[in-house]
Amino acid sequence: CAVIEMQDVWKEYPNGTQALNGISVQIQKGEFVYVVGPSGAGKSTFIKLMYREVRPTRGHIFVNGFNIERLKDHKIPLLRRSIGVVFQDFKLLPKLTAAENVAFALEVIGLSHKQIRKRVREVLTQVGLEDKMDMLPSQLSGGEQQRVAVARSLANNPAVIIADEPTGNLDPDTSWGIMRLFQHINDRGTTIVMATHNREIVNSMRRRVIAIENGMIVRDEEKGYYGYDE
Ligand code: ADP
Ligand code: ADP
Numbered sequence: 001c002a003v004i005e006m007q008d009v010w011k012e013y014p015n016g017t018q019a020l021n022g023i024s025v026q027i028q029k030g031e032f033v034y035v036v037g038p039s040g041a042g043k044s045t046f047i048k049l050m051y052r053e054v055r056p057t058r059g060h061i062f063v064n065g066f067n068i069e070r071l072k073d074h075k076i077p078l079l080r081r082s083i084g085v086v087f088q089d090f091k092l093l094p095k096l097t098a099a100e101n102v103a104f105a106l107e108v109i110g111l112s113h114k115q116i117r118k119r120v121r122e123v124l125t126q127v128g129l130e131d132k133m134d135m136l137p138s139q140l141s142g143g144e145q146q147r148v149a150v151a152r153s154l155a156n157n158p159a160v161i162i163a164d165e166p167t168g169n170l171d172p173d174t175s176w177g178i179m180r181l182f183q184h185i186n187d188r189g190t191t192i193v194m195a196t197h198n199r200e201i202v203n204s205m206r207r208r209v210i211a212i213e214n215g216m217i218v219r220d221e222e223k224g225y226y227g228y229d230e
Contacts, residue, residue, distance in 0.1 A: 009059030021215040037212040043195040084153025088165035099133040123151040143174035199226035
């Protein structure tokens with residue numbers, strides 16, 4: 001069944017920019033989907049709609065069974081706990097250690113201290129950072145900081161992980177390490193939707209590719225290619 005569905009979704013920003021023009025798409029449980037396209041095409045908007053960072057001007061959006069346009073504000077945290085989000089610039093809290101950054105995502109859901117400590121260790125081990133749990137972000141490399149962000153996104157055991165250019169600030173070797181991590185997470189059944197400009201990765205991994213241009217889906221292929229020269 002579809003974990004993400006959009007039906008004729010349009011987005012116009014308050015300044016009049018028409019960012020999305022009639023997007024319809026279904027993403028099934030367990031898929032790994034790349035979202036590609038030129039800068040300004042609407043990729044980030046497409047992704048932000050999924051966790052209700054942005055609201056559609058019209059159209060219907062369903063994510064993990066939540067009806068996004070009808071969702072009451074007090075239910076937004078419930079939606080966001082079912083989705084892990086990873087950003088290009090990591091968005092870690094600079095004064096908190098790796099472990100505290102991950103724990104922060106868990107503290108809202110009423111687990112005991114002991115359960116939080118266990119889960120934090122589990123996910124940081126999963127990303128290979130069990131030895132660096134007490135480091136601050138500034139003491140970690142870019143790749144390690146992104147691993148912390150991936151661990152944080154996993155903390156609540158989400159059905160879907162959404163990533164917006166997660167390798168955009170990383171060198172090629174580090175990017176491959178992060179991609180391998182997403183691959184393992186996907187192998188365990190988590191759906192992954194990732195906007196990326198990394199042609200080499202998209203062309204080697206051969207997963208579903210959705211290309212967006214001028215706010216429209218212009219290509220949607222199983223085992224697709226990056227398909228742009230930049
Ligand atoms: P991409 O991620 O593909 O670069 P975006 O979704 O960020 O594309 O942007 C799509 C279009 O919407 C662009 O023209 C961009 O300038 C515009 N846009 C994005 N965010 C906003 C905003 N908050 N207000 C106004 N326009 C925006
Ligand atoms: P390791 O951390 O074990 O050295 P890498 O992170 O280098 O592994 O690579 C992870 C996966 O990505 C491996 O399956 C490897 O074959 C693949 N890979 C690494 N670099 C490239 C590349 N430039 N092109 C295609 N595949 C690559």
